[in-house]
Structure formats: structure tokens, C-alpha cells
Amino acid sequence: MFMHDIESAWSLLDHAESERQSALTAELIRQERLEHMARKFERKAVLRESWLREMGSVLEDFDFGRSAAQVEAAVKKQQAIATDILPRNPL
Numbered sequence: 001m002f003m004h005d006i007e008s009a010w011s012l013l014d015h016a017e018s019e020r021q022s023a024l025t026a027e028l029i030r031q032e033r034l035e036h037m038a039r040k041f042e043r044k045a046v047l048r049e050s051w052l053r054e055m056g057s058v059l060e061d062f063d064f065g066r067s068a069a070q071v072e073a074a075v076k077k078q079q080a081i082a083t084d085i086l087p088r089n090p091l
Contacts, residue, residue, distance in 0.1 A: 055081055 064074040
């Protein structure tokens with residue numbers, strides 16, 4: 001082997017190493033972004049589940065009242081809750 005061949009092979013090796021390092025760095029950044037997104041999703045899911053449990057509890061204990069005014073107020077409250085729930089649960 002000549003010195004030129006060694007230098008050429010070394011240059012190819014350096015280039016391949018640099019490309020591999022770039023690919024690994026890009027993958028690490030991608031993985032970190034995915035982990036961040038997963039944590040964000042988990043936080044939102046916990047909040048959403050808590051909110052839904054609370055709304056379920058409110059609806060289970062719902063008292064429509066004894067008078068027309070109480071019934072009307074209860075219906076409005078239930079409609080407000082339903083209006084709030086529907087945008088949160090797209091089907």
C-alpha cells in the first residue's frame with residue numbers, strides 16, 4: 001500500500017465517522033423530542049381523566065330540583081357541561 005492509499009482510506013473513514021456521528025446526533029434529538037411529546041401527552045391525559053371523573057361525579061349527583069326554576073337552572077347547568085364535554089371528546 002502506498003501512502004496515498006492510506007491517506008485516501010483514512011479520509012473515507014473520517015467522512016463515514018462524521019456521517020455516523022451526525023446520524024446518531026439527529027436520532028438522539030428525535031428521541032428526546034418524542035420523549036418530551038410523550039410526557040406532555042401524559043400530563044394532558046391525566047388532567048383530562050381527572051376532569052372527566054369530576055364531570056361524571058357532578059352528573060351522577062345531579063339534582064334537578066323541585067320547582068320549575070330549579071329544574072330550568074339544572075337543565076342549563078347540564079347543557080353547559082355537555083357543551084364543555086363535546087369539544088373535548090371528538091368522535
